Amino acid sequence: MPRILVVAPNWIGDALLAQPLFARLRERTPGLVLDALAPAWTAPVLARMPQIDTVIEAPFGHGELALGRRWRLARELAARGYERAIVLPNSLKSALVPWFAGIARRVGYVGESRYLVLNVRHALDEQALPLMAERYAKLAEPPDAAPVRPLPTVRLEVDEANLLITVARLGLDRSRPIAALCPGAEFGPAKRWPAAHFAALARALDARGAAVWLIGSAKDRALGDEITELARGAARNLCGRTDLGAAIDLMSVAAVVVSNDSGLMHVAAALGRPLVALYGASSPDHTPPLAPAARILKLDVECSPCYARECPLGHFRCMNELAPELVLTALAPFVDAPHAPRDERAR
Numbered sequence: 088m089p090r091i092l093v094v095a096p097n098w099i100g101d102a103l104l105a106q107p108l109f110a111r112l113r114e115r116t117p118g119l120v121l122d123a124l125a126p127a128w129t130a131p132v133l134a135r136m137p138q139i140d141t142v143i144e145a146p147f148g149h150g151e152l153a154l155g156r157r158w159r160l161a162r163e164l165a166a167r168g169y170e171r172a173i174v175l176p177n178s179l180k181s182a183l184v185p186w187f188a189g190i191a192r193r194v195g196y197v198g199e200s201r202y203l204v205l206n207v208r209h210a211l212d213e214q215a216l217p218l219m220a221e222r223y224a225k226l227a228e229p230p231d232a233a234p235v236r237p238l239p240t241v242r243l244e245v246d247e248a249n250l251l252i253t254v255a256r257l258g259l260d261r262s263r264p265i266a267a268l269c270p271g272a273e274f275g276p277a278k279r280w281p282a283a284h285f286a287a288l289a290r291a292l293d294a295r296g297a298a299v300w301l302i303g304s305a306k307d308r309a310l311g312d313e314i315t316e317l318a319r320g321a322a323r324n325l326c327g328r329t330d331l332g333a334a335i336d337l338m339s340v341a342a343v344v345v346s347n348d349s350g351l352m353h354v355a356a357a358l359g360r361p362l363v364a365l366y367g368a369s370s371p372d373h374t375p376p377l378a379p380a381a382r383i384l385k386l387d388v389e390c391s392p393c394y395a396r397e398c399p400l401g402h403f404r405c406m407n408e409l410a411p412e413l414v415l416t417a418l419a420p421f422v423d424a425p426h427a428p429r430d431e432r433a434r
Contacts, residue, residue: 089116090167092190094174094181095125095133097149098273099331099350102129103241103357104220104374105175109138110239111227112173122167124184131331132354135243145184152180161187173226174205194226219374241377243335243357250336253329259300259337266297266422267338267355268322269346270314271307275396277368278347280406282310286317287411288345293321295422297342300325302334302351343421345414348374356381361421363414367405368393382417384409 091112096102102125113119122141123133126149133142146160147153157180165188172185174195185193186204194207202208209230216222216234225234254261270285272278289299299318301311305327315324329337335354338344344360346352348369355362356376364376366385370392375383385391391405398405415422 100353103353106241107238263298264342267341269351271303289318289322
């Protein structure tokens with residue numbers, strides 16, 4: 088039975104952009120056992136992918152070398168008999184475990200002195216592969232092969248029992264259509280739509296009969312509190328009150344999702360939810376949501392995208408001038424028909 092180990096990306100969004108690669112590996116290799124080595128914070132996303140058999144949590148902190156722990160983990164993985172490892176992060180340390188484990192074929196992009204630890208090396212052509220998802224999917228092919236398009240369709244599985252438990256635990260009202268707003272962005276404030284704009288949108292959606300849920304991590308809780316206060320009771324702050332798995336389940340029942348360019352934006356796309364994605368300091372040219380129906384809003388001010396964590400010019404026009412009315416207009420087809428059935432891909 089063929090076995091492949093994927094060393095998964097360290098960010099939630101990037102992990103979701105790797106799912107077309109997993110689907111392509113499944114298509115190419117009948118009977119494949121496909122496991123993922125992932126940090127604890129992305130493991131719940133990979134566990135919801137139907138292509139992944141087992142998620143192995145990497146016991147390393149972000150950026151931690153931890154050579155001894157990598158060696159011990161590699162010795163455990165060596166017994167599983169992987170014939171190939173595909174390393175998605177570009178760092179040297181991310182390729183050490185497959186090398187230490189003696190996996191025969193170690194696949195990845197050249198970078199950070201990895202000639203020794205990788206032996207099936209791809210050279211990245213950024214012009215030929217503008218999308219991150221395409222770059223990952225290319226690793227299913229030989230290094231000299233042409234890219235294969237289109238990308239496979241992706242989806243996440245939903246834990247219906249966990250959804251019911253979470254709704255009951257939080258006392259959530261599902262009698263109204265749900266608008267899920269995702270105000271956080273791990274990279275920095277330059278990717279976050281202003282709290283006052285989220286609050287204005289929440290009030291408008293509440294007036295149209297939607298129940299507004301703010302979804303995010305514990306790091307977003309203070310931001311969610313600020314939006315809730317500004318929204319004057321029109322939004323429920325769930326940031327930090329769920330783990331990632333429960334957040335995925337809650338988003339699966341949303342009639343609409345509005346998100347910054349973040350991991351949860353990619354979650355909404357993989358769930359097939361009607362999505363409006365907000366871009367300011369970043370660009371959808373490289374990591375757009377993998378959903379044909381997603382609506383991308385950006386203003387293309389002269390200094391955007393700058394890819395900075397904070398606005399280097401101090402005016403933050405790319406997000407400040409992206410008015411709530413523009414987002415509400417983009418949502419109109421969904422808000423005007425809020426009882427549309429849940430996309431079958433999210434089941």
